[in-house]
Structures are given as structure tokens and as C-alpha cells.
Amino acid sequence: MSTDSNLSTRGRLWFEALAGQSGKSSDARDPDSVLVADAPLGGAQARFLCVVPDAQARFPRAREGEVGLEEAYALATHVREVIDSHKSGDRRPIIAIVDVKSQAYGRREETAAIHLAAAVAADAYASARMLGHPVIALVVGQALSGAFLTHGYQANRILAFDDPGVIIHAMHKEAAARVTRRTVAELDKLAETIVPLSYDIKDYAKLGILYDLLKVTDADKPQPADLELVKARISAAVDDARRGPKDLSCRWLSAAAATTRQATLKTREAMFSQWSQSN
Amino acid sequence: MTTSTEPLSSVHMPKRRDSFIELNGRERALVFCDLDSWRELLGPFDRLESPWLLPQNVTPQADDGCIVIKGKIDGVSTVVVSMEPAFQGGSLGEVSGAKICAALDLACRDNENGIQTNAVLLLETGGVRLTEANLGLAAVAEIISSLLSLRQLAPIVCLTAGTVGCFGGMSLVAALSSYMVMTVEGRLGLNGPEVIEQEHGVEEFDSKDRALIWAIDGGEQRYATGLADALVQDDVGEIRQAVRGLLKAGVPSVYRSAQVDLYRKRIAALDTAQQFNPEDLRKTWHRENTK
Numbered sequence: 001m002s003t004d005s006n007l008s009t010r011g012r013l014w015f016e017a018l019a020g021q022s023g024k025s026s027d028a029r030d031p032d033s034v035l036v037a038d039a040p041l042g043g044a045q046a047r048f049l050c051v052v053p054d055a056q057a058r059f060p061r062a063r064e065g066e067v068g069l070e071e072a073y074a075l076a077t078h079v080r081e082v083i084d085s086h087k088s089g090d091r092r093p094i095i096a097i098v099d100v101k102s103q104a105y106g107r108r109e110e111t112a113a114i115h116l117a118a119a120v121a122a123d124a125y126a127s128a129r130m131l132g133h134p135v136i137a138l139v140v141g142q143a144l145s146g147a148f149l150t151h152g153y154q155a156n157r158i159l160a161f162d163d164p165g166v167i168i169h170a171m172h173k174e175a176a177a178r179v180t181r182r183t184v185a186e187l188d189k190l191a192e193t194i195v196p197l198s199y200d201i202k203d204y205a206k207l208g209i210l211y212d213l214l215k216v217t218d219a220d221k222p223q224p225a226d227l228e229l230v231k232a233r234i235s236a237a238v239d240d241a242r243r244g245p246k247d248l249s250c251r252w253l254s255a256a257a258a259t260t261r262q263a264t265l266k267t268r269e270a271m272f273s274q275w276s277q278s279n
Numbered sequence: 280m281t282t283s284t285e286p287l288s289s290v291h292m293p294k295r296r297d298s299f300i301e302l303n304g305r306e307r308a309l310v311f312c313d314l315d316s317w318r319e320l321l322g323p324f325d326r327l328e329s330p331w332l333l334p335q336n337v338t339p340q341a342d343d344g345c346i347v348i349k350g351k352i353d354g355v356s357t358v359v360v361s362m363e364p365a366f367q368g369g370s371l372g373e374v375s376g377a378k379i380c381a382a383l384d385l386a387c388r389d390n391e392n393g394i395q396t397n398a399v400l401l402l403e404t405g406g407v408r409l410t411e412a413n414l415g416l417a418a419v420a421e422i423i424s425s426l427l428s429l430r431q432l433a434p435i436v437c438l439t440a441g442t443v444g445c446f447g448g449m450s451l452v453a454a455l456s457s458y459m460v461m462t463v464e465g466r467l468g469l470n471g472p473e474v475i476e477q478e479h480g481v482e483e484f485d486s487k488d489r490a491l492i493w494a495i496d497g498g499e500q501r502y503a504t505g506l507a508d509a510l511v512q513d514d515v516g517e518i519r520q521a522v523r524g525l526l527k528a529g530v531p532s533v534y535r536s537a538q539v540d541l542y543r544k545r546i547a548a549l550d551t552a553q554q555f556n557p558e559d560l561r562k563t564w565h566r567e568n569t570k
Contacts, residue, residue, distance in 0.1 A: 109470070170409060
């Protein structure tokens with residue numbers, strides 16, 4: 001069991017720095033683990049969202065920053081509010097600040113269908129994107145597996161800090177080694193040549209899914225100069241998202257994907273060609 | 280009472296079922312289409328296989344464990360995607376992921392061009408293939424996006440028959456489909472029992488306790504609590520009929536995945552001090568109160 005001091009504070013730090021407020025929700029149904037605020041960004045009003053650890057959470061398996069049932073539904077609520085409050089003019093941007101170690105692994109969660117909760121949040125984010133809201137994910141810490149699918153992976157544009165504490169992956173290293181029957185050392189060795197296995201954010205950037213990799217002075221201490229840089233780059237991502245298609249094609253059409261995701265591109269090309277030949 | 284005119288076989292022989300679960304992934308995909316209406320796309324002879332497995336001493340498969348059939352069901356164009364449970368646990372890799380995503384995108388394009396094209400997804404999968412880790416997870420996100428686009432235009436029916444079940448990221452795909460069909464043997468959940476036990480111990484989830492697993496993830500429970508739209512026997516005819524019926528029902532007016540307030544209310548009402556009794560949940564989450 002980790003103590004509170006081991007729990008990540010990055011999400012909250014960057015949320016507070018970027019949104020300029022604590023993010024405590026006024027919706028009485030919300031858990032304290034979900035931060036939500038509206039704040040200016042590049043001349044527009046953006047909605048910021050973040051999941052943080054809450055030692056007092058109702059669900060015992062969602063007290064260390066995991067994305068559980070309450071977190072997923074609260075995120076969906078606050079994303080759909082942005083969609084529903086749209087009247088005219090530009091659709092407002094939604095900024096997901098991501099520092100999530102995992103989805104909640106628990107019997108309560110499975111019984112109460114956490115797969116649906118995760119889908120509800122993913123649906124909300126994707127719906128916002130497809131309606132024209134620029135959805136930006138800023139990965140400041142961990143973005144793992146089902147937690148990232150729930151919070152961030154439906155974004156038009158994904159930005160991450162170039163920092164050793166930033167990890168985007170399908171499963172944490174110890175568990176992945178166990179499941180694939182390898183030692184952590186063997187997994188590290190393989191990851192040197194097999195890019196999608198790597199836990200290094202620089203290797204993740206080679207997959208072409210990332211829009212921007214940001215170098216900050218200290219990922220655990222937002223500095224004023226870094227804050228300006230991060231805001232400017234998020235704004236650039238918002239503008240770019242507004243100009244681009246509303247699907248996720250930018251991920252496999254990127255320059256890096258042309259090298260690393262050749263199998264994706266070849267498969268898509270072959271499927272398009274054979275589909276047209278069929279009835 | 281039976282009369283003498285009835286054939287002997289129906290009196291004395293138990294009704295024979297035509298098992299779906301015993302079929303492999305390709306055979307499963309082929310039971311749905313109208314006779315002579317189909318062809319396989321990117322079949323094994325196209326040899327589109329994973330580039331990531333051989334360097335890890337894992338033998339790739341020439342269809343990457345994903346079968347795509349384009350044909351007609353009751354005269355309507357339909358793409359049937361089947362994940363092969365026998366290859367790497369039905370796991371999703373870069374190529375199988377790209378196959379599914381591209382098939383959904385093309386079905387979407389056809390609908391936009393006025394050619395009605397439905398989709399059937401046969402999900403037997405443990406989720407992301409960990410030997411392709413980040414590209415599997417990325418594929419799940421891309422499939423979700425493509426599925427949500429297609430869902431607005433045409434029905435997508437998912438089926439989890441067993442015995443692998445549908446776990447990991449692909450459980451979100453199931454939850455986002457237009458209709459979910461399960462057998463009693465089928466299971467649906469985000470985290471498999473082994474993973475939960477590994478993370479939080481046997482008290483949290485005993486992965487050897489089959490009764491517990493099916494009480495939570497099993498088809499009967501998911502159907503009774505409104506998380507699946509049809510519960511069928513492991514019988515080819517019955518499964519085919521259920522899938523055809525749901526395709527005919529067309530695009531639903533309400534989705535589970537848009538019912539944020541309903542599920543928030545349900546989650547808020549749970550007493551988290553103890554484990555939830557799946558039987559009790561069948562009363563409070565009764566399927567008739569869902570949509």
C-alpha cells in the first residue's frame with residue numbers, strides 16, 4: 001500500500017497552474033478526485049479537466065489516482081455540459097490534463113460495470129471532438145491503459161512533457177512483464193528495438209500519435225516561463241485541431257507514423273482497395 | 280403426451296444444438312451472411328501479419344487473428360469482423376486493429392454515399408496484445424472513434440459468445456455498440472479476474488472462483504442488469520436469428536453510453552462499504568429500467 005506521499009501531485013499542480021483555480025466542482029454528485037474549471041486560454045474560454053488522487057474516495061480501489069466509476073461519470077458529465085452549453089460561434093476547447101496511473105482494479109468496479117463507465121466518458125470526449133470542440137490531452141505524468149482510454153485518448157491532439165516521469169502505455173511495466181512471462185530487464189532490452197513496447201516517451205513520440213512533446217524546466221514544479229510555453233503550445237494545438245478533420249486520422253497520417261506504423265498504413269490501403277472491389 | 284404421428288427422433292432424442300462456441304473465428308464469421316453473398320477481405324493469403332511478433336520469438340499469423348467478411352445479411356450489405364480466440368487470446372495488435380478500424384471507416388463511407396452498410400463484431404478478446412502494447416492501445420482508441428461515427432448511420436451488433444469473453448479496451452467497444460449480444464458462457468468486463476487478483480489480492484477477486492466470475496461478468500448477469508440487449512443459447516441458429524433481428528431494428532434512439540445521469544444515480548446509490556451482491560444489482564439495475 002503506498003502512502004499519500006507517493007501519490008502523484010503533478011495533475012493537480014498543472015491543473016491549478018493552467019486553470020488558475022483549485023478546480024473543486026460545484027456539482028454535489030462529483031467526487032473530490034475530479035477537478036473541473038473554466039478558464040481563459042488564447043482568447044477563448046476553455047474547460048479544464050483532471051483526475052487526481054483522493055484518499056477519502058468512496059470506492060476503496062480508486063483512492064490513489066485511479067480512474068474509477070465516479071471519476072468516469074463525472075468526466076462525462078462535465079464534457080457533455082460543454083457540448084450542451086454551445087450556442088453559437090466557435091465550439092469551446094476541452095483540455096484534459098492527464099496523470100492517471102490506471103483504471104480502478106476492483107470487484108466493486110467490475111460488478112457495477114466499469115467498462116460502461118469508461119465507455120461513457122470516451123463517448124463524451126469523442127462526441128465533443130466530432131461536433132467540433134477541440135479536445136486536447138496534456139500528459140503530465142502517467143497515461144495508462146483503460147485510464148487513458150477513459151480520460152484523454154479521444155483527443156484531437158495529444159501533447160506530453162518530455163520527462164522521465166511521463167509514461168504512456170498499455171500496462172505498467174511489472175504487470176506487463178508478468179503477463180508476457182518476461183523479467184523487467186528482458187522487457188527493457190526488447191523495448192530498445194521494439195518501439196511500441198517502450199516506456200520512454202521519446203519512443204512513444206516515434207509512433208506518430210503525439211502532436212507535441214514539450215520540454216519543461218521541472219515537471220513537478222510549474223515555473224512561470226514554462227506555463228507561458230505550455231499555454232502557447234496548447235493554444236497552437238487548439239488552432240490546429242480547428243483546422244483539421246474531426247476524426248483521429250492525424251495519428252496515422254503523421255510523418256512519424258509513416259515510418260513506425262507502416263503495417264497500419266499498408267493494412268488500411270489494402271482494405272480500401274479490396275473493399276471497393278467487393279459487392 | 281405424444282401422438283403416434285410424431286417422428287420418433289423428436290420424442291426420444293434430446294434437441295441437438297449446433298454449437299457456435301466450438302467454431303473457430305472464420306467459421307463464426309461465416310454463419311451470418313446470405314448464401315454466396317460474401318467474400319473475405321485481407322484474408323490469410325494477403326499475408327498482412329504483425330511486424331512486431333517475430334523479433335520477440337512469437338509466431339505471427341497471416342490474418343493477424345482478425346477475419347473480415349463483407350457480404351449481405353437479409354439482403355443488406357454488412358461487414359462481419361471476427362477476432363480469432365485461438366490466436367494470442369484474441370488480442371488486438373496493430374494489424375488486427377487497423378483491419379477493424381478501416382472496415383468501420385469504409386462502412387461509414389458507404390453509408391454516407393447512400394449504401395446502407397451494417398456491422399457485426401464478434402469479440403472474443405482479452406484486450407490489447409501486450410507484445411504490441413502501445414500500438415494495440417492506440418488501435419482501441421481509433422476503433423472507438425470510428426465505431427462512434429458509424430453508429431450514427433447504421434446498427435453495429437457486437438457478440439461475445441465465449442469462451443474467451445470480451446475484456447480490456449475492447450469491452451469499451453462492446454459498451455459503445457448499438458446492440459450487445461451474449462451467451463450464458465460469454466463474459467464482459469474491463470479488468471479480467473486475474474489482473475484484479477494480481478493487483479489487489481485474492482480477497483479482492485479470486486480468479487479461480489468460476490461461480491463468482493460468471494456472477495459478475497457472465498452473460499446472464501449483464502443481460503439481467505441491462506448491460507446486454509440479448510441473451511442467447513450457444514446455438515448457431517439462435518445466435519444468427521438474434522443478430523439478424525437486432526440489425527433489422529436499425530439505429531437505436533437511445534444509447535447506454537449516453538445515459539450519464541441514470542448511471543450516476545445508480546452508482547451513488549451503492550453502499551461501497553462492502554462488495555456488491557450481483558443478485559441485488561439485478562433488482563436495482565433491472566433491464567426494464569435502463570433505456
